[in-house]
Amino acid sequence: MAQSQGWVRRYAKAFFKGFFVAVPVAVTFLDRVACVARVEGASMQPSLNPGGSQSSDVVLLNHWKMRNFEVQRGDIVSLV
Template identity: 95%
Template sequence: MAQSQGWLRRYFKALCKGFFVAVPVAVTFLDRVACVARVEGSSMQPSLNPGGSQSSDVVLLNHWKVRNFEVQRGDIVSLVSPKNPEQKIIKRVIALEGDIIRTIGHKNRLVKVPRGHIWVEGDHHGHSFDSNSFGPVSLGLLHAHATHILWPPERWQRLESVLPPERFPIHSREE
């Protein structure tokens, strides 16, 4: 009887130690390296949620890739909404700091993206709450870079950083 209680006690201690190591490691990984998120809405159609309201894509969000605020035109990123800090939105990077972009419905027809900012838009124009509504977005609001669709299984794929030809900046900082 005493031996079985000793074994049970050792097992419980090992379980507790494992738990108190695994939980902080998992939380740190999800906060700093990568996590998954369900994409809602139609603003990124057809790239994400092509089935409309019947389906929601689940994407892998890579925090590590945006830790130095290094994004490229065409990247799909998650960011804190400039209008509602409780909400995260997912959009495509259209222009980087220094670029001049022709807007779609913004109060100014042409916008030069200020230093430390990016211009983001949803792929489904007219159904997207994006920079055309709230202007350039501070790089400090970047949350993660969406790299893969994980669910549904028939849509498993890497998300490519592709900029629609009609959305290239009029003048980019590389020119």
């Protein structure tokens, strides 16, 4: 019984150590580099969501290009 508790304790310690490293890295990546968003509704038709309100598209929002002012004519810009 003592050995199984030691294994669980080591597993939990390794899990939380990895969790507390991975969460800040993931949040920083999503905030500074890129994130995924859903486009719903008719606001971007016909370029995005051509099927109407029943379907939705998934897009990658590239924060890096906006931060470095690399936006060009024809790019879609999303404002929050």
